[in-house]
Amino acid sequence: MNARSSKLLDTQTWPQAMTFAAFRQTVPIDEKSVYKLFFETNTDQIKVQNPKVAIPKLKLILVCMFRISARRGFHAMSLRDLCEATGLSMGAMYNYIISKEQLAKMVTEMVGVTFVDVNQPLLPAIGEPELRLEALIRAHIYMAELFQPWYFFVYMETKNLSPDHIKRAKQVEENMLNEVRAVILEGARAGIYLPLDSKLVAAACQSLIQDWYLKSWHFKGSCVDATAYADFVLDSIHRLLKYHR
Amino acid sequence: MNARSSKLLDTQTWPQAMTFAAFRQTVPIDEKSVYKLFFETNTDQIKVQNPKVAIPKLKLILVCMFRISARRGFHAMSLRDLCEATGLSMGAMYNYIISKEQLAKMVTEMVGVTFVDVNQPLLPAIGEPELRLEALIRAHIYMAELFQPWYFFVYMETKNLSPDHIKRAKQVEENMLNEVRAVILEGARAGIYLPLDSKLVAAACQSLIQDWYLKSWHFKGSCVDATAYADFVLDSIHRLLKYHR
DNA sequence: AATAAGCGAGCGAGCGCTCGCTCGTCAAGT
DNA sequence: ACTTGACGAGCGAGCGCTCGCTCGCTTATT
Numbered sequence: 001m002n003a004r005s006s007k008l009l010d011t012q013t014w015p016q017a018m019t020f021a022a023f024r025q026t027v028p029i030d031e032k033s034v035y036k037l038f039f040e041t042n043t044d045q046i047k048v049q050n051p052k053v054a055i056p057k058l059k060l061i062l063v064c065m066f067r068i069s070a071r072r073g074f075h076a077m078s079l080r081d082l083c084e085a086t087g088l089s090m091g092a093m094y095n096y097i098i099s100k101e102q103l104a105k106m107v108t109e110m111v112g113v114t115f116v117d118v119n120q121p122l123l124p125a126i127g128e129p130e131l132r133l134e135a136l137i138r139a140h141i142y143m144a145e146l147f148q149p150w151y152f153f154v155y156m157e158t159k160n161l162s163p164d165h166i167k168r169a170k171q172v173e174e175n176m177l178n179e180v181r182a183v184i185l186e187g188a189r190a191g192i193y194l195p196l197d198s199k200l201v202a203a204a205c206q207s208l209i210q211d212w213y214l215k216s217w218h219f220k221g222s223c224v225d226a227t228a229y230a231d232f233v234l235d236s237i238h239r240l241l242k243y244h245r
Numbered sequence: 246m247n248a249r250s251s252k253l254l255d256t257q258t259w260p261q262a263m264t265f266a267a268f269r270q271t272v273p274i275d276e277k278s279v280y281k282l283f284f285e286t287n288t289d290q291i292k293v294q295n296p297k298v299a300i301p302k303l304k305l306i307l308v309c310m311f312r313i314s315a316r317r318g319f320h321a322m323s324l325r326d327l328c329e330a331t332g333l334s335m336g337a338m339y340n341y342i343i344s345k346e347q348l349a350k351m352v353t354e355m356v357g358v359t360f361v362d363v364n365q366p367l368l369p370a371i372g373e374p375e376l377r378l379e380a381l382i383r384a385h386i387y388m389a390e391l392f393q394p395w396y397f398f399v400y401m402e403t404k405n406l407s408p409d410h411i412k413r414a415k416q417v418e419e420n421m422l423n424e425v426r427a428v429i430l431e432g433a434r435a436g437i438y439l440p441l442d443s444k445l446v447a448a449a450c451q452s453l454i455q456d457w458y459l460k461s462w463h464f465k466g467s468c469v470d471a472t473a474y475a476d477f478v479l480d481s482i483h484r485l486l487k488y489h490r
Numbered sequence: 491a492a493t494a495a496g497c498g499a500g501c502g503a504g505c506g507c508t509c510g511c512t513c514g515t516c517a518a519g520t
Numbered sequence: 521a522c523t524t525g526a527c528g529a530g531c532g533a534g535c536g537c538t539c540g541c542t543c544g545c546t547t548a549t550t
Contacts, residue, residue: 048529073405075321079506089531090507100506156401160318199467200477203460207452215448222444232445240481244489293495324540334497335541345540 015124015135020227023142029118031146034110035059041114042106047095054096060086061096065103066149074104074157104157105165111147111154112172119143129187136179137205137237138230144213145226151213173206180205184241193241201240208233260369260380265472268387274363276391279355280304286359287351292340299341305331306341310348311394319349319402349402350410356392356399357417364388374432381424382450382482383475389458390471396458418451425450429486438486446485453478 012019014026024030029037039046039055048054064085068077079100083093097103123135144151158169181202187193212219212229219229257264259271269275274282284291284300293299309330313322324345328338342348368380389396403414426447432438457464457474464474 050528053529071404073318073320075318076405078504080504091509091511091532092530094507095529159316160321197469197477200469200474203456203463204453204481207456208449211448211452218448224442224445229445232442236449236485240484244484295494298495323538325538336498336543337496339541340495 014122015139018134018138018230020142020145020225020230023122023139024146026122027118027143027146034147034150035062037114038062038106038110041110045098045102045106057086057088058096061088061093061103062107063149065107066153069153069157070149074153075160101161104153105161107150108154108158108161108165108169111150112169115143115147115150116172129183129190129192133180133183133187133237134234136183137209137233140176140209141212141230141233142226144209148213148216152216155210155214177202177206187241194243196241201237204240205233205237208236259367260384263379263383263475265387265390265470265475268367268384269391271367272363272388272391279392279395280307282359283307283351283355286355290343290347290351302331302333303341306333306338306348307352308394310352311398314398314402315394319398320405346406349398350406352395353399353403353406353410353414356395357414360388360392360395361417361420374428374435374437378425378428378432378482379479381428382454382478385421385454386457386475386478387471389454393458393461397461400455400459422447422451432486439488441486446482449485450478450482453481 012022012025014022016022035055035058036051039051039058043049046054046058048057061082064082065074065077068081068085079090079093083090086093119139123139124132126132154169158166161169181198184193184198184201188195188198212226224232257267257270259267261267280300280303281296284296284303288294291299291303293302306327309327310319310322313326313330324335324338328335331338364384368384369377371377399414403411406414426443429438429443429446433440433443457471469477
């Protein structure tokens with residue numbers, strides 16, 4: 001992309017423009033480059049050091065793992081299944097992973113830490129509660145769109161990890177819930193929003209967002225894209241929270 | 246309960262009174278008697294024939310299974326774990342189950358067939374869309390309240406079963422979605438509801454209902470009971486669907 | 491005495507994981 | 521230009537172990 005076209009597209013920058021396209025352009029990782037980041041974050045745990053070899057293989061391993069796990073669950077997937085799906089041998093597989101459990105942990109860590117870190121600076125910290133709520137919800141839906149298999153995996157498999165990993169994952173969920181709740185409460189205090197039970201409303205928000213990656217198969221069949229779904233969620237929240245004179 | 250007090254309580258009969266208490270009184274099974282029904286439905290698969298012995302043991306087995314599965318997943322639970330938790334030996338366990346897989350199937354079958362059958366005659370087939378939608382949603386939430394571990398188990402473990410069982414379970418979910426959708430569409434045609442995307446609204450309904458059994462731990466901590474949660478969901482749907490002049 | 495219910499050591503299969511090995515690549519040495 | 525040898529990457533039989541499940545036996549009930 002040259003400087004000129006980049007400048008043209010820069011007019012659609014997140015969060016000024018709250019479309020999926022704008023978000024994708026602004027966020028520093030996407031569904032392709034994430035494997036490079038995954039490699040760099042975990043070099044100490046991966047024996048194969050040559051990035052040109054390791055990154056495509058890691059991608060292959062993770063994609064196959066997501067597919068099998070989504071169908072049968074991570075625990076039910078044997079490493080022999082994964083080897084057959086990737087075409088790797090048992091020995092080669094263990095040049096990329098420390099253990100089966102560690103593989104799952106690397107993924108949850110990536111989602112729980114890296115993805116959150118990447119997302120944080122993109123959210124407006126001050127301004128109208130309505131605008132901040134929109135940015136918050138859209139950012140989550142768009143992240144879920146980019147990394148659907150990652151989020152799905154973490155949601156389904158977190159409970160099988162070690163207790164401290166479970167706690168961390170729960171805290172990430174709780175933080176997101178509290179962020180939403182804080183903005184709703186702020187809006188209520190400012191008289192913009194109805195004084196509803198903020199905990200229940202925030203939980204409902206979270207549930208709608210999670211639907212996007214938990215039941216993506218369902219929406220893909222209905223020709224609803226991420227932007228349209230985010231529109232729907234925000235319109236619903238709006239109708240729920242705002243005064244109607 | 247004698248005839249007199251029963252008559253007094255009959256004034257609070259579902260679906261005339263749409264409280265959890267009324268529902269519980271009207272629905273022919275509850276969280277205690279369900280194990281008797283489970284035994285009677287599956288006598289052919291259970292070697293122990295004496296109900297006085299079998300029913301309490303089945304309850305013990307199922308309760309332990311629900312607890313371990315919720316924490317670690319059904320596949321990760323070994324039968325030795327389950328034996329230790331129940332205090333039964335391996336041999337005794339196999340007097341109650343055909344196989345580990347069959348145990349899971351009996352539970353999903355129970356939820357997918359029996360629970361639906363029990364629920365069906367309690368729903369008003371005709372009448373105001375608004376009232377029918379309320380009955381539909383409340384019935385689901387109240388059923389989820391009574392049988393939370395059952396519903397949670399089915400949601401989490403269905404995907405690990407045989408393909409035809411998966412299909413059946415998906416159809417049960419789909420049916421419920423379509424019921425909700427049909428009522429919404431009827432309301433829209435009657436001019437009571439806004440002409441929103443009925444698929445998305447129905448999916449949102451389902452998501453909110455599922456939250457009640459998927460994240461029950463979260464609500465229990467907030468002192469929100471089933472009736473209050475159903476009130477919240479219905480109020481939300483109402484605000485979402487109705488015209489505000 | 492007969493039957494119902496419970497017991498638990500033990501089976502074979504399949505699990506996660508290891509390790510001695512092969513092979514292609516490429517820079518250093520001649 | 522040719523040889524050499526160290527190295528990164530891949531391989532897969534096989535290890536120790538746990539899994540779901542069985543079966544010959546004992547104990548409890550009637």
